[in-house]
Amino acid sequence: MKDVIIIGTGLAGYTAAHYLAKSNLSVLMLEKSKTVGGRAQTKKISGQYFNMGPHAVYKKGEGAAILEHLGIELHGRSPKLSGEIYEQNDAYTAPFTASGLLASSYLSWKERKEWMLLIMRLSSMKIDDVPQQSYEQWIESNVRSDRVKGLLYALGRLASYCHAPDIISAKVMLAQVKIALGKVLYLDGGWQSLVDQLHNKAVLLDVQIKKESNVQQICTDEKNGFKLTLSNGEIIYGKHVIFTGEPQALNQMLDIEHPYRDDLSTMKAVKAASLDVALTKLPQPKRLFAMSTTDPLYFAVHSSYAKLSEHGDSIVLHCLKYLRPSEQANNEQVRIELEQFIERLQPGWKNEVITSRFMPSITVNHRLPRANEESPLLQSLAVIPGIYVAGDWASPHSMLLDGAVSSGRLAAEHIIREMR
Template sequence: MDKWDVVIIGGGLAGYVASNYLARSKLSVLMLEKGKQVGGRARTTKIKGQYFNLGPHALYKKGKAWVILEELGIQLDGKRPKPDGILTGDNHEFIAPFSAIGVLTTHYLNWKEKVEWLAVLSEVIRVDVQKIAELTFCQWVTQTARSKKVQSLLFVLGRLSAYCHAPERVGAAVILSHLKSVLGGVIYLNGGWQTIIDQLHNQAVITGVQIQTHKTVEQITETSTDSLKVVLSDGEEILGRNVIYTAGPQELAGMLGKDEGAFFRNMIPVKGATLDIALTKLPRPKKLFAMDIRKPFYMSVHSACARLSEDKDNSVLHVFKYFHPDEKIDGTKVKEELEQFLEGIQPDWKDHVITSRYMPQITVNHRLPQIGDEFQLGSSTTEIPGLYIAGDWACPDLILAEGAASSAKRAAAEIIKNRMG
């Protein structure tokens, strides 16, 4: 095609959501993915009959991504984990007060603290996030909760809901938006998140979207013909009336130049380490979820609620460490930390390993959400006419899959509106 209506750069969740909306409006759409596989961080890898997501993934049942995916006709098959588990700290285990029974039975809180905890959870549900846009999450927590233990629980839930381990730097509005959704429940998906990508891919192809892999974009420039030119690393040039960029913001900054890309260049990625493991059996089958109270560690057996193995008796779990943006990462040491954390919950787990995968440093989200970001991300348009942004970093009030799906729908809607208007 001489000129596409829309060229989408990046074949992850945002790219596929946008392409599906655009194709419904009969626009010609080309998607370019630099890797050999599409899906981005929503990919699922099958290893020895076990299905591994890229670290722990959960879909909010009350989130915007859920609504968008259902709107696109995507089947979301899985179960909701029970809101219980354990908290660890100082060589002790406590029942997590994340359910009514948990609040009543936990020894982590005394009765006065339990009353305060319930009041704080009620405040989380009621809070108007627009009114706390100028607060960091740490500031909001210390203003809302008096008890140090209640504050520690809020920090634990903040990490769980948004993967961010920098409460003194992240905006309270974004973290609480995600925390509200987490309290509404999550599901683990049968077959992993690849099932979402596969359905979006099939629908895109059926509706005429052209998808090309191994296509690395090096530059996006304006032309004199009311279009944008996308230049690939092999010298190929592609023309599009509109371009939606969904890959990393730092890469976009390099394509745009010093002035236009300054905001994108300064974004700080959210990172973590994941140990993905399949076991023939769980040494402690009732210990399915755990988080450390003071240290940024997480463990969850996702196969307890989702089919993630060809053998229903196997267990697939994820052990995760949330990194602070300033942390110096020693991959060998972090792996030992993750293994030790799991050992405390599932002793002798190494005797039952089928397969495992360790990734010492993965980008969980491309933007650490900070105060003021919303002013730069109020629209999917950029300074370059016809260039739109979408992705986990491109939504003013959401990150992760929530931000990716929401910003993708917004970008597609703006292009369709401009075409119609």
């Protein structure tokens, strides 16, 4: 019998656990997998540290501030925003930095002016003043040049991983772009460094963590609050529950009527295909970053800024395709597309491969934030009194690490207030 049972040991779960345990509440975390950390885990494959696709911490996001407040150290370096922009098969210097803007032939002088004014406008923009519309509607009514529009669409994908400008909320997307322009961090040792620190500190705070514990059902229990049934038949009681798994799964496990069934079941995930590669060396050492404005493709060499191999001397890069919601892509074709994009940038790379991993469709964020989405669940985080949600999908105005960590803290704060 615990004060709080947290389902899931990702960033949201650990953040909540820290705040709860620091307030002297007893906490049990249940994790269905053999390992903790969820999508923030880094796998060591042949001595190379592979995050689950390209992972960067947004330095100006609320997640980084909360983690630092919890005493989590973020060691790593910020990549330069310089690199290349592809339009179909043609490569141009990316105009994302002052020198890139001067050097790039991608934009005419008139377009450069429009782009510069837009970036300045973005940096001082108040997100609350952005109308309730999709990112596409915002771009179409605020930008003239097709190439500047293309850059904004690409920057939006880079900042949010969403390839659905016609659906995603302009407010959320512009907030993401603003945060991403404030620099990102690639972490030494990958995001596992976050997971390890959060885990070790949680253990010191007396948080109990149980792996291979798959919660299948939650029902109310008159005497004890909530009764959780695991897939192995084990029963666990708790006064409060925080759920951090995928929204649709909560509907299946809740044996209690609640008003958010439709909200949970209609949430669409943000998905991507990622090819993670380790090389002995880069055939073209200066080509470290590229995006396409015509295809939803991304390429970046993360090991140029963070230590991502055992001996620190090999190359770890990520090539990613942003998928449309519900896109049924042909896995083999996507893999070829990603390999060809790498070949364009790093001809002959296949001769240098140490190891690689292809994930054809991985969930980046459990909710694609839609324009006009005003679910009271995202404001209160309580499905019913006592059962809270947290995770990258559970925050109304942020997503990814920021959404996970901030909703973890909020859910914990609600419970702390209730218990007092």
